[in-house]
Amino acid sequence: MKASELKKLYIDFFKSKGHAVIESNSLVPEHDPTVLFTTAGMHPLVPYILGQKHPLGKRLVNVQKCLRTDDINEIGDYYHHTFFEMLGNWSLGDYFKIEAIEYSFEFLTEILKIPLNKLAITCFAGDDDSPKDEVSANVWKALGISEERIVFLGKKHNWWGPPGATGPCGPDTEMFYWADESKPPEKFDPEDDRWVEIWNDVFIQYEKTSEGKYIPLKQKCVDTGLGVERVSAVLQGYMDNYKTELFWPIIEKIQELTKKDYQDNKKIMRIIADHTRAAVFILGDERDVVPSNVDQGYILRRLVRRVIRHMKMLGCEKSMSILAGEVISIYQTNYSSLNSKKEYILGELEKEETKFQKTLEKGLKEFEKITENSNELLGKDAFLLFQSYGFPIELTKELCNEQGIILDKKGFEREYEKHQMLSRVGAEQKFKGGLSEASDETKKLHTATHLLNEALRRVLSSDIKQKGSNINSKRLRFDFNFDRKLTEEEIKRIEDEINRIIGLNLPITAQEMPLQKALDSGAQAEFGAKYPDVVTVYYVGDYSKEICMGPHVENTKDLGSFKILKEESSAAGIRRIKAVLE
Ligand code: SER
Numbered sequence: 001m002k003a004s005e006l007k008k009l010y011i012d013f014f015k016s017k018g019h020a021v022i023e024s025n026s027l028v029p030e031h032d033p034t035v036l037f038t039t040a041g042m043h044p045l046v047p048y049i050l051g052q053k054h055p056l057g058k059r060l061v062n063v064q065k066c067l068r069t070d071d072i073n074e075i076g077d078y079y080h081h082t083f084f085e086m087l088g089n090w091s092l093g094d095y096f097k098i099e100a101i102e103y104s105f106e107f108l109t110e111i112l113k114i115p116l117n118k119l120a121i122t123c124f125a126g127d128d129d130s131p132k133d134e135v136s137a138n139v140w141k142a143l144g145i146s147e148e149r150i151v152f153l154g155k156k157h158n159w160w161g162p163p164g165a166t167g168p169c170g171p172d173t174e175m176f177y178w179a180d181e182s183k184p185p186e187k188f189d190p191e192d193d194r195w196v197e198i199w200n201d202v203f204i205q206y207e208k209t210s211e212g213k214y215i216p217l218k219q220k221c222v223d224t225g226l227g228v229e230r231v232s233a234v235l236q237g238y239m240d241n242y243k244t245e246l247f248w249p250i251i252e253k254i255q256e257l258t259k260k261d262y263q264d265n266k267k268i269m270r271i272i273a274d275h276t277r278a279a280v281f282i283l284g285d286e287r288d289v290v291p292s293n294v295d296q297g298y299i300l301r302r303l304v305r306r307v308i309r310h311m312k313m314l315g316c317e318k319s320m321s322i323l324a325g326e327v328i329s330i331y332q333t334n335y336s337s338l339n340s341k342k343e344y345i346l347g348e349l350e351k352e353e354t355k356f357q358k359t360l361e362k363g364l365k366e367f368e369k370i371t372e373n374s375n376e377l378l379g380k381d382a383f384l385l386f387q388s389y390g391f392p393i394e395l396t397k398e399l400c401n402e403q404g405i406i407l408d409k410k411g412f413e414r415e416y417e418k419h420q421m422l423s424r425v426g427a428e429q430k431f432k433g434g435l436s437e438a439s440d441e442t443k444k445l446h447t448a449t450h451l452l453n454e455a456l457r458r459v460l461s462s463d464i465k466q467k468g469s470n471i472n473s474k475r476l477r478f479d480f481n482f483d484r485k486l487t488e489e490e491i492k493r494i495e496d497e498i499n500r501i502i503g504l505n506l507p508i509t510a511q512e513m514p515l516q517k518a519l520d521s522g523a524q525a526e527f528g529a530k531y532p533d534v535v536t537v538y539y540v541g542d543y544s545k546e547i548c549m550g551p552h553v554e555n556t557k558d559l560g561s562f563k564i565l566k567e568e569s570s571a572a573g574i575r576r577i578k579a580v581l582e
Contacts (some may be wrong), residue, residue, distance in 0.1 A: 001112070001232060001235045001236065002232065002245055003228050003229070003232040003244065003245065003246055003462045004116075004333070006065050006112075006228060006231060006232050006235070006254075007085070007228060007334075009107075009111050009112070010061070010063075010087045010107065010111075010226070011061055011062075011063070011087075013103075013106075013107050013111050014059075014061035014089045015061065017025045017059070018059050019059040019060055019061040019089055019090075020057050020059065020060055020061070021060075021061055021062060022061070022062045022337035023062065023392065023486040023531075024061050024062060024063055024064045024065045024339075024530060025038055025043070025044035025064060025065075026038070026065075026285055026286045026287050027065050027066075027067050027083075027281060027282060027285045027287075028285055028286075028287040028289060028471075029043060029471060030287075030294055030526075032479070032557060034545070036069070036295055036296050036299060037066070037067035037068070037069065037296065038065065038066055038067065039066055039067065039068050040064070040066055040086060040088075040223075040225055041062060041064035041066070041087075041090075041223070041225055041355045042088065042090065042161075042202075042223040042225070043064075043066075044064075044205075045060070045090060045092075045223075046168065047550060047551060048092050049090075049092065049168045049204055049217075049219075049223070049551055050168060050207070050217070051093075051217075051218055051219055052549075052550060052551070053512075054092055055512045055532060055534035055535055055536055056094055056532055056533070056534055056548050057092075058091060058092045058094035059089070059090070059091060059092075059094055059095075060089070060090045060092070060487030061087075061088065061089045061090070062087075062088060063084060063085055063086070063087055063179060063228070064085070064086045064088060064399060065083070065281060065282070065285075066083070066084055066085070066086050067082055067083050067084075067278060067282070068081075068082060068084075069082060069299055069514075069572060072275075072302065072303070072306070072394070073394070073398070075270065075274045075275070076266075076267035076268075076270050076271050077190045077270075078233075078239060078241060078242065079196075079229070079230050079233070079240075079241050081229060081241070081274050081277075081278075081279035082274055082275065082278040082303065082524050083274070083277055083281045083282075084227055084228065084229050084336070085227075085228040085229070085384075086225050086226065086227060086228065087225070087226040087227075087228060087231075088223065088224055088225050088226070089103065089222070089224050090221065090222060090223055091221055091222035092219065092221055093219030093220065093221060095222065096203065096220050097133075097135050097136050097139060097201075097203055097222075098135075098139050098200050100203070100222040100224065100472040101136060101139045101140060101143070101173065101201060102139070102143065102165065104175060104201055104224065105140075105198055106354065108175065108198075108199070111458060112235065114177065114235075116144055116145070117178075117184055118177055118178040118184055119145060119148040119172060119175060119176065119177065119178075120145075120150070120151070120175075120176040120178070120188035120190075120195055121137075121140050121145055121149060121150045121151070121174070121175060121176070121188075122150075122151050122153050122157060122158050122174045122176070122190055123136045123137045123140075123150060123152050123171075123173045124136075124150075124152065124154075124155075124158040124159060124160060124171030124172065124173070125152035125153055125155075125158065126152075127154060127155060129206070129214045130159075130170070130171055130205075130214065131208065133152075133158070133171050133173065133203075134178065136171075136173040136201075136203075137150050137152070140564070141171070145227020146186070146346075147424050148186055148187045149186075149187075149188045150188070151190050153190065157174070157190070158171055158172050158173065158174065159171055159172060160172045160200065160204075160223070161202070161204070161208075162208050165208075165210060166207070166208050166209060166210050167207065167208060167273050168204045168206070168207050168208075168217060168221070168445070169202075169204065169206055169207070169208050169214070170202055170203045170205045170206055171202075171203055172199050172200050172202040172203065172540065173200075173201050173203075174197050174199070174201075175194060175197070175198050175199040175201075176188070176190070176195040176197050177195070177196050177198045177231075177234050178194060178195060179194055179195070179196040179234045179239055180194035180239075181237075181484070182194075183509065184340065189573055195322050196239075196307050197230075198226060198227075198228065198230065198231050198234065199224065199225070199226040199231075200224060200225050200226070201222060201224045202222070202223040202224065202225070203220065203221075203222060204217065204220065204221040204222070204223050205220045205221075206215055228246075229241045229244065229246055229247075232244050232246065240421065242262075242266075242269075242270050242273060245330070245345065246330060247273050247274075247277075249326050249329070249330060250272075250273040250276060250277065250323060250326045250330070250434065251269055251270075251273055252312070253322060253323060253326045254269050254272055254273065254311075254323065255269075256514065257311075257316050257317075257319050257322065257323075258311070258314035258315055258316045260314050260315075265314060268310050268314060269314075270311050271306065271307075271310050272307050272311060272314075272323070273323075275303040275304070275307045276307055276323045276324055276326075277327045278303050278306050278326055279300055279303045279304050279307070279324070280324050280327040280328060280331075280338065280345055280349075280351065280543070281301070281327075281331075281335075281338075282296065282300045282303075282339055283300070283341070283344065283345040283348050284328075284338040284341050284345050285336065285337075286337070287468055288467075288468075288571065289447070290348055290571070291304060291348065291351075291352045293474060294543045296545075298392075299573070300393065301352065302392045302394055302395070304320065304349060304352050304353070304356075304410075305352075305356050305360075305390070305391075305392060305509075305520070306394075306395060306398075307320065307323070308320065308353055308356055308357065309360065309395060310362065312360065313552075317357060318353065318357070319351040319397045320350060320352070321346040321349055321350050321353075321355040324345060324346055324349050325346065328342055328345070348531040349406060355390065356390055359388070359389040359390050360389070360390075362389060363385055363389025363390070363391050364399075366384070366385065366388075366389060366397070367385060367391075367399055369398075371403065371405050373531075375404065375405050375406060376405065376406045376407075376408065377396070377400055377405055377406070377407045377408065377517055378408050378411055379409070379410065379412040379413070379414055379415050380411065380415055381409045382396050382407060382408070382409075382411070382412040382415075383412055383415035383416060386412075386416075393409070396412075397409065400520075404424070415504060436495055439473050440473070440552070440553075441473040442472065442473055443507060443551050443552060444553055444559050444560070444581055445471045445472075445473075445475065445476040445580075445581060446471055446476075446550075446551070446552055447508060447540065447553045447556065447559060448498070448559055448562055448579070448581055449469055449471065449476050449478055449548060450499060450524075450538065450540055450544045450546050450548070451498045451501055451502070451540060451543070451544060451559075451562070452476070452478055452562075452577065452579065453466050453478070453480075453524055453544065454524070454543060454544035454546075455494050455497040455501070456480055456482075456494060458497060459490065459493050459494050459497055460482060460486070460490060460494075461482065463481070464480050464481060464482060465480060465481055465524075465526075466478065466479070466480055466524065466526045467479040467480055467481055467570075467574050468526075468531030468570075468574075469526075474580065475565065475578050475579065475580045476578070476579050476580075477576060477577070477578050478576070478577045478579070479570050479574050479575070479576050480574070480575060480577075481573055481574060481575075482573075482574075482575045483573050485567065485569070486567045486575065491564050491567060494564065495562055495563060495564055498562040499561055499562050501540070501541075501543050501556060502559045502560075502561070502562060503556075504541065504543075504556065505555055505556060505557040506540050506543060506555065506556045507541060507555050508538060508540050508553060508554055508555065508556070509538065509539045510536050510537065510538050510539070510550065510552075511536070511537050511539070512534060512535070512536050512537075513534070513535065513537060514533060514534055514535075515531050515532065515533050515534065515547075516537050518535050518537050518547050519547075521537070521545065523537045523545045523546055523547050524544070524545065524546040524547065525547045526547075527547075531547060535547045536549065536550065537549065538550060538552055541556075541558060553559065559581055559582055560581045561581065561582045562579060562580075562581060562582075563579060563580055563581075563582055564577055564578070564579045565578045565579060565580055566578040
């Protein structure tokens with residue numbers, strides 16, 4: 001079964017069970033200081049899992065673009081990916097374990113027609129935080145799964161979330177498929193690789209606090225996730241996701257360009273195919289990301305440079321745009337934005353390739369020279385490779401690993417800090433991070449962002465539109481279209497305007513309405529962002545109205561005093577403001 005058919009069947013099935021279809025969110029999450037990319041379908045839904053009402057109801061389904069970067073170096077096996085598509089269905093305080101499992105079972109056995117004897121299950125074994133999940137096991141048994149095919153495991157395996165230190169989480173039950181041609185054994189051994197995990201039903205019922213406590217949530221939710229690539233592969237009889245139609249044309253192109261065989265170069269070719277696909281999706285995202293040394297741009301740079309180096313290892317140069325073209329052909333039907341942004345995507349990749357190709361050869365020579373008589377690479381040398389030859393530290397580390405050389409990574413970090421380039425370190429920490437933080441500080445800054453958005457239009461130009469926003473507990477960052485630097489006087493006028501509004505003690509209220517009605521009423525919407533058919537509009541008194549998910553403070557009097565710290569260029573025609581509340 002092709003991936004596109006799997007996606008359609010899944011969406012149609014959950015629609016028939018009363019689920020509303022939501023659009024895939026951007027790969028770059030908004031208002032989330034803790035992660036750089038959307039890592040799971042539940043990620044954009046966190047405010048709703050925590051109790052906010054979703055405009056489309058309590059049952060949702062979607063295909064979400066996800067990107068996981070916790071360990072880019074893992075890529076190369078048959079089933080891990082940086083970018084992937086996740087099918088998910090959610091219950092926001094509606095059905096719980098019984099129906100969730102029944103739906104999963106019905107979809108697997110009746111829609112996908114997987115025979116019962118090819119399925120096995122794991123459930124949560126229980127610990128001090130949460131009891132053994134007998135309920136799930138009993139539901140599975142009632143559906144016909146034999147006792148021998150159900151295994152109870154601990155938190156490491158059967159607990160999901162929070163991805164960061166705090167947030168919603170709970171026990172899960174995972175479904176496994178016998179992906180081998182041989183007869184499936186009666187007894188399920190989760191250690192046997194021929195049992196491939198295909199779906200995860202998470203029963204979100206706790207919020208983990210910063211003290212490590214698990215507090216029961218007011219509403220119990222279901223969050224499920226099924227990886228499109230993996231499930232299509234096993235249903236097509238492949239124990240290799242790269243053999244499916246989602247990757248094979250890219251692999252064929254790599255074989256053609258390098259005149260080498262996949263069989264002999266699996267790991268390298270998988271890295272190239274995986275990273276090219278991820279880079280195309282990052283560049284093709286609604287939020288414009290370009291290769292850089294910070295945040296999402298740094299990840300993009302790492303992915304692209306790793307492709308370039310691996311293609312070079314296979315003896316091929318200048319191939320980024322050819323490979324990216326293959327990715328676009330595979331996905332353009334489902335993701336039309338890849339096609340409309342094709343020129344931009346290929347252009348950015350070519351620019352990055354040209355930039356890196358100039359220094360890669362020299363950098364590799366320098367690396368050889370430095371390590372010729374030594375089995376250690378000093379921090380200062382790694383920094384030289386970074387600064388003068390554009391080698392991301394992870395690339396240098398990979399070179400060191402390949403040649404048995406010890407890298408002084410700490411020394412590199414010291415050099416890095418010395419050069420006051422802390423952003424990348426921050427970026428690394430962010431991927432390890434978790435979910436939307438809704439602390440009082442971020443809430444206040446979020447409301448202040450709405451005021452800034454409106455004040456810019458009133459003070460500078462009515463053509464101004466939000467082009468991006470990022471909030472953490474310390475500051476807000478706001479990007480908007482404007483083609484020149486702001487004067488000091490303008491900055492002061494914007495600050496005064498916002499502080500005047502804050503002083504009016506305006507209430508913040510929210511109202512749900514159809515998207516078109518919201519737009520017709522003049523509510524602000526982020527340029528290029530996708531919205532569901534029904535949205536929430538947040539009002540700050542009658543000063544600002546904006547489509548948004550919240551959360552916000554209740555009254556502007558909670559905000560304190562607004563101050564702009566910095567105004568700079570972010571890209572051509574885009575200015576960036578960083579501001580704080582004091
Ligand atoms: N959030 C869960 C996961 O990522 C289920 O979607 O596996």
